[in-house]
Amino acid sequence: MNQALSKELKPTKNLTVSHGGCGSEEGLISVDQALQMLLDHTQSLDIETLTLDQTLNRYLAKAVYSKINLPLFSQSAVDGYAICAAPATLGMGTSFELIGEIRAGQNLEIQLQQGQAIRIFTGAKVPANTSTVARQEIVQLLDNGETRKIVLTEPLQSHADIRDVGEEVACGQLLADLGQKLSVGAIAALSMAGVKNIEVFKYPKIAVVITGDEVSVNVEDLASGKIFDANAPLIQAWFQSRSQEVDIMHVADTEQAVTALLNRLKNEYDLILTTGGVSVGDYDFVRPVTLKLGFEQIFWKVKQKPGKPMLFADLLRQDGSHCYLLGLPGNPAAVYAGMQIYTATLVKVLQGQKKLPEWxxxxxxxxxxxxxxxxxxxxxxxxxxxxxxxxxxxxxxxxxxxxxxxxxxxxxxxxxxxxxxxxxxxxxxx
Structure with a gap:
């Protein structure tokens, strides 16, 4: 694993350069071929049922249909007065007898009669026979101690400021479709529709293996030729930005250490993501160990820069489940590109999303x-x-x-x- 940081940032006019026959090496596949192979050779994980508050950034495994109308009942869109009147009697100066008040959350069994009005607040259920709602800004309240009435200070349309039952969502209407990603807004919309539990694809259990003897644990190690680790923080932050947890571990560049670790992980995880050790160097043990442990190589080496010596392999376990291994080169820019393009695609495929990146x-x-x-x-x-x-x-x-x-x-x-x-x-x- 080779990691370092540079100091200067300047726009460039001409970015580089031919590297001889490196890109002409036999056996390289294209970026599009590699992505398609991720889709073709990866199976989605099982389905689980979670409470809605656990599903941020997860993918729906089953379409969700509304079991209720939204709104649940016809309600006032404003603070004002519910009125019972024929359209012809809604002119400026028309008065109505005020018979009471309805607050949001109340369910009063009131039936307005012609010429009557009732004080109502936003979200409150409109009583039977309501013709319209007059917002409070166009109403004058008259109270002589014995009778109370309101007078319209402006003409009013019939059925004004009433939210009709089911006008947003009808009972039985599709709310969210199979494969939809559950964003903050989607969770809010489903919650408003009364959804409590939801079926989603399981999120893969992921192990991240950082290879390399050169990775420094503390500043004192730098004097002995070691360097700071960029890959582990990079990968951890990448998954955190997607509200996901992974298990990150380091392994020494020895065949015995790599073998022992991958042999344990292959039975515990859905995906093993490695950095480094996938090229042809003397200390690159990830690929030979992976094959020795029974993984089937799907592809190795992609005609791209950075990140050519990338490995994708699949292990079919005795119970019929799979462990996938995506081996990224150790250079941090290659890791970054690999995460944004290939890891993102693979993690989505495992959650039922057989889709190529959206460029x-x-x-x-x-x-x-x-x-x-x-x-x-x-x-x-x-x-x-x-x-x-x-x-x-x-x-x-x-x-x-x-x-x-x-x-x-x-x-x-x-x-x-x-x-x-x-x-x-x-x-x-x-």
Missing amino acids: FSGTIQHELKADTRERFLRMTVQFNDGQLLLNSLSKQQSHMLSNLMHANCLVRVPAGEKMVVGTKLQGLFI
Whole structure:
């Protein structure tokens, strides 16, 4: 695992460079092939029932239909007066006998008669025979101690300011569909409809394995050639931003240590996410150990930069369940790109979402040199005059992360051709 941070951030006009025949290596698959293989070779997890307050950012495993009308009953949309009158008698100066008051939450069995009105508040159930509601701003209250009445100071339309029963949602109406992600707003809407429990796809139990003897635990270790760990905090924060917990652990670069850890994890977790150890170096043990433990390799090495030596493998356990392993290279920029593109896709597929990433289209504002591999560049995007405008940042090497202080998108740059100003490119907001 190789991790470091850079210091300068400057926009660049020409981002780099050909790396000889590296991108021409046999056996490499394209980014789109790799993503499609994630979809094709991953099974969704089982379904569980949770209380609504536990389901933020989860995916629905079953459509939800309303069991009630919304509103539950016809109600006042304002503070004012419910009136019983024919439309012809709603002119300015018309008076009505005031017979009482209804507050929100009360269920008074009152039936208005012609010429009568009742004080009502927002959300209160309108009584039977209500023709309209007059907001309090257009009503004058007259009280001589014996009788009370109201007088309209403006003409009033029939059926004004009444929320009709079921006007928002009818009983039996679809509220949320299979596969829908439960956002804050979705949870609020379902709660208003009285939904208490909901069926969702289980969230995968995920183990994160950080490989590498060079990772520092404290400042004193730096003097011995070690470096700070960026990958564990990066991955932990990535999952935290999605309201998910993962188990993070470190392992030494020895075959025995990697074997012992992966052998234990394969029976306990739905997904093992590793960083480092997936290339062909003398201390890259993740891939050979994974295969030795019985995993089937789905793909290894993607024609992209950063993150070429990526591994995806599947273990079918004796009970018919699966343990998947996604091995990301150790360089932190490769880890970052891998999380945004591949981990995000895989975690969604495990929750029933067999969908490719949703790329936006933006316009590059400067030239980019050709490269033999498709690149994922950290850029800034801003909306201007109806367009999304893209600008690259410097320090794009795979061991550098400092430009993430400014980047707000990750952009796909096709291989083998120079990008001229105005070229349309695909990207992901980050």
